[in-house]
Each structure stands twice: as structure tokens, then as C-alpha cells.
Amino acid sequence: MAPDAATSPSHRALARRLDGLNIYLVGMMGAGKSAVGRPLAEALGYRFIDADATLTEAAGRPIAEIFSSEGEETFRALETSVLNGIASWHSLVVATGGGAVTRPENWGHMRQGVVVWLDAPEAELLRRLAADPTRRPLLDAPDPAARLQTLLQERRPLYAQADLTVVQDGGLPAAVALQVLEALPSVLRDPCQPPQAPD
Ligand SMILES: Nc1ncnc2c1ncn2[C@@H]1O[C@H](COP(=O)(O)OP(=O)(O)O)[C@@H](O)[C@H]1O
Numbered sequence: 085m086a087p088d089a090a091t092s093p094s095h096r097a098l099a100r101r102l103d104g105l106n107i108y109l110v111g112m113m114g115a116g117k118s119a120v121g122r123p124l125a126e127a128l129g130y131r132f133i134d135a136d137a138t139l140t141e142a143a144g145r146p147i148a149e150i151f152s153s154e155g156e157e158t159f160r161a162l163e164t165s166v167l168n169g170i171a172s173w174h175s176l177v178v179a180t181g182g183g184a185v186t187r188p189e190n191w192g193h194m195r196q197g198v199v200v201w202l203d204a205p206e207a208e209l210l211r212r213l214a215a216d217p218t219r220r221p222l223l224d225a226p227d228p229a230a231r232l233q234t235l236l237q238e239r240r241p242l243y244a245q246a247d248l249t250v251v252q253d254g255g256l257p258a259a260v261a262l263q264v265l266e267a268l269p270s271v272l273r274d275p276c277q278p279p280q281a282p283d
């Protein structure tokens with residue numbers, strides 16, 4: 085979509101600066117990647133893609149079934165192939181799955197765009213996940229809270245490699261999308277600066 089499709093003059097200016105770069109939302113399950121991605125895309129005149137939904141459609145079965153019948157490694161391979169396909173498109177906001185950051189080759193794809201970590205306090209993640217009907221097979225454990233805590237410990241250093249971290253402050257998804265929009269210019273090249281001459 086063209087930058088002109090963005091919803092306000094400031095978002096149009098931001099979309100022009102992004103110049104079609106894809107935005108990848110990363111973060112733990114429950115961080116709101118899927119929920120925030122849509123209003124974010126709408127504001128920028130971008131398309132929204134949920135990598136998990138694309139994967140489910142391509143595989144013809146739900147994620148929980150892929151995990152239970154073929155295992156996590158098969159799921160991760162499918163996830164990488166979806167991200168590989170997505171990388172050839174532009175002007176997308178992509179909600180990744182929470183574990184996409186665990187494979188280095190996924191970073192190869194995501195680094196072609198801007199990677200945004202949606203961070204949220206652990207207690208908030210747990211509250212949201214408890215209320216959400218979408219099944220997360222990795223949390224099908226005797227103690228889901230302990231499992232989430234372990235995964236967070238493993239993954240925080242990976243999420244921290246994002247270009248931008250947005251710490252949520254209790255707002256609804258549309259407000260979090262606005263937080264992302266406000267923070268994005270800080271990681272884009274200043275349009276007034278000439279390109280750096282090579283050393
Ligand atoms: N900012 C928010 N405030 C309140 N609830 C939220 C917020 N973001 C997401 N949710 C809810 O939390 C649950 C998980 O959100 P989702 O977008 O699916 O997370 P993710 O894709 O990161 O796993 C959903 O039920 C969603 O409606």
C-alpha cells in the first residue's frame with residue numbers, strides 16, 4: 085500500500101520515511117503482537133500479517149495439532165519458511181509467533197525490516213493468556229506460570245536484540261500501536277541528514 089493510505093499527516097510522514105520497510109513485532113506469548121499489529125498497520129497504510137495465521141492456513145491444521153503430532157521442530161521449520169516468504173514482500177506489519185526469535189535464520193529475515201519488541205510485565209502476560217481462548221501448546225504444562233517464567237528468562241536476551249523496545253503501560257492495543265508509532269522515528273535515519281560517506 086502507498087504511504088498516502090496512512091490515517092493522519094504524521095503517520096503519512098512516518099510511512100514515507102519507512103519507505104516500505106516491514107515492521108516485525110516480537111515478544112512473549114500474550115504480549116499483544118497479534119492485537120497491536122492490526123491498528124499499527126492501519127495507521128501506516130500497511131498490510132497486517134499474522135505469521136501464525138499464515139502458517140496455520142498453509143499447513144491446513146492448527147498450531148496445537150502441529151505441536152502434538154509432529155513436534156516443535158516441525159513447527160519451527162514451518163515458521164521459518166513463512167517468515168522467508170514474508171520477507172519478499174514490503175509495507176507489512178508482521179505479528180510473529182513468540183518463539184520466532186529463537187532461530188538465527190529468522191533474524192536474517194526480520195533484520196531486513198524494523199524489529200519491535202512489545203514488552204509487558206509477566207503478571208500482565210499471565211492475566212491476558214488466562215483470559216485468551218487461543219491455545220499455546222508450550223504452556224500446556226502442569227504449572228503454566230512457571231513455564232512462562234522459564235521461557236521469559238531464556239528469551240528476554242533475544243527479544244532485547246530488537247531495534248526498538250516498547251514497554252506497555254496498561255493501554256489497550258490501539259494505544260500500544262500509538263506508542264510504537266511514536267517510538268519508530270528514533271530508529272529511522274534522519275531524513276534531513278545526507279547519507280554517510282564511506283570511510
Ligand atoms: N494492550 C492490551 N491490553 C489488554 N489486552 C490485550 C492487549 N493486547 C493484547 N491483549 C489481549 O491479550 C491476549 C493475547 O494477545 P495477542 O495479541 O494474541 O498476543 P500475542 O500475539 O503476542 O501472543 C488477547 O486476548 C488480546 O485480546
Ligand SMILES: O=C(O)C1=C[C@@H](OP(=O)(O)O)[C@@H](O)[C@H](O)C1
Nearest residue numbers: 112113114136181182183220221
Ligand atoms: O512462544 C512461542 O513459542 C509460540 C507462540 C505462539 O504465538 P504468540 O506469541 O502469538 O502467542 C505460537 O507461535 C506458538 O504457540 C509458539
Ligand SMILES: [Mg+2]
Nearest residue numbers: 117118136179
Ligand atoms: Mg499472536
